[in-house]
Amino acid sequence: MRREEGGENHMSNEIENPLLPKSSGRVTGTASAAQTLGNIIVSIVGTGVxxxxxxxxxxxxxxGCLGVMIAGLSTYYCMLLLIQCRDKLVSEDTSSTETKTYGDLGYKCMGKAGRFLTEFLIFTSQCGGSVAYLVFIGQNLFSIFKSYTSLTYRSFIFLVVPVQILLSWINSLSALAPFSIFADICNVLAMTLVVKEDVQKILGGEFSFSDRKAVSSNIRGLPFAGGMAVFCFEGFGMTFALESSMRERGRFSKLLAQAFTGITLVYVTFGFFGFMAYGDDTKDIVTLNLPKDWSSIAVQMGLCVALIFTFPIMVHPVHEIIEGSLKKSSFFQTHPCISYDNNSTTRLGKFMIYISRAILVVALAAIASFIPGFGAFTSLVGSTLCALVSFVLPALYHLILLGSSLNFWQRSLDVCILLCGLLFAVNGTYNSIVGV
Structure with a gap:
């Protein structure tokens, strides 16, 4: 599952959280090419598919096929721009603290405002991905049990809140990491089941290819679908962590290209087959189209259970940022009942942190309960937050740091990505809100 988001979001302790401050000095990575490839896939592939x-x-x-391919190629290129920016800073001053996070890069380019902007966008995108998880869980559980109970879609979201609060109190991500693998296995099973249903419909002659439109006549449909495609390639905040974890960093660009090629091919195939299978009846979460037999219900339940346990991983960076702000506050540092002189927290301080985590989970659930549909929401997040994080900021920072050394075409491409990203964010947001 994604992570999303960003998320980024299903990484083991070997890949550190991209939003948190790190120690100085460039540490040699230990991950092999195969391990890094797996980490890239886990970071990118998620619920949005x-x-x-x-x-x-x-x-x-x-x-749709062209949109997914363009989104994948653009995301790959902009990830390389970030690596170029970091390498430029290292070459200029090898004695300075290494730029290890996206926020670090924002600070080097635009000072405190750059760090705040970058981390705020990643922060909100993580929240958006977390809300998408809850929407997915609520819609699928409601689909499974609606004939057996009078509970509403919102009720199912709040039913899992107590479990999410308890899991959010677990500080070790490694304890939750196995559930990320379980989530991705369920994802593969869901995609396999959808493709199987499609093949059965084709062999049974239940649809006509001519009935499946190649390009929508609704002009607003293109940016809407584009937002969903961009959402599927989130995990942008993990760029530096992924590259730094690799033992042979010089091979990262090639490995990233291989990963994006494979992921894009899977995305195109899955989207194409899913649409061919259900046509105009395709729902915003394709698992809702599956027949109500035991295998389909098992896959839906597996996805919901997996997301319940991976939700804390998605929201973990948000907790860390909130808690970091709390611990830096004068009230938290000076109050004798909360903090010791060495800034270690007392039991009361830890209790306040646990309460803040519980409040965040309840707030995200409340937001999710008002989301009308998974597709519209993921398109909105992809069009705004993911587009700004994945396209606008990399192009802007690349121009700031390397603009004077770039040729005309390189600068033009950066400007094009920057402007197109901004236009896409504005237009996509409008279309997501107005609806298609």
Whole structure:
């Protein structure tokens, strides 16, 4: 599952949290090429893939295929821009503290405002991904049990809140990491089941290819689907951590290209087959289209259980940022009942931290309960937060740091990505809110 988001978000302790301050000095990575490849896939592939068939329904199968490929290529290129920016800073001053996070890069380019902007966007994108998880869980549980109970979609979201609060109190991400692997296995099973259903419909002659539109006549459908495609490639905040973890860093660009090629191919195939299977009846979460037999219900339940246990990983960076702000506050540092002289927290201080985590989970659940649909929300997050984090900021920082050394075409490409990213964010936001 994604992470999203960003998320980024299903990494073991070997890949450190991209939003938190790190120790100085460049540490040699220990991950092999195979391990790094696995980490890249886990960081990028997530819940959003289950909304791709709906994106193809909105945009058309040809427009959907092109949109996913453009989103994948653009994300890959902008990740390389970040690596170039970091390498430029290291080459200029090898004695300075290494730029290890996206926020560090923002600080080097634009000072405190750059760090705040970068980390704020990643912070909100993590929250958006967390809300998407809860929406997914609520919609799937409601679909499974609606004929057996009078509970509403919102009720199912709040039913899992106590479990999410308890899990959020676990400080060790390594204890939750196995559930991330379980989530991705369930993701693969869900995609396999959808493709199986599609093949059965094709062999049974239950659909006509001519009935599946190649390009939507609804102009607003294209940026809407584009937002969902961008959401599927989140995990941008993990760029530095992924590259730094690799033993042979010089091979990272090639490895990243291989990963993006494979992921993009899977995304295109899954979105295409899902749309072909269900056509205009394709729902915003394609698992809701599956027949109500034991295998489909098992996959849906598996996805929900996996997301319940991986939700704390997605929201963990948000907890860390909030708690970091609390611990730096004068009230927290000076109050004798909360903090010792060495800034270690007392039991009361830890209790306040646990309360802040519980409040955050309840707040995210409250937001999720008002989200009308998974597809519209993921498109909104992809069009705004993910587009700004993945395209606008990398191009801007690349121009700031390397603009004078770039040729005309390189600068033009950066400016094009910057402007297109901004236009995409504005237009995509409008279309997501207005609806398609």
């Amino acid at each position: 289950l909304g791709l068939p709906f994106a193809f329904r909105v945009a058309g199968w040809l427009a």
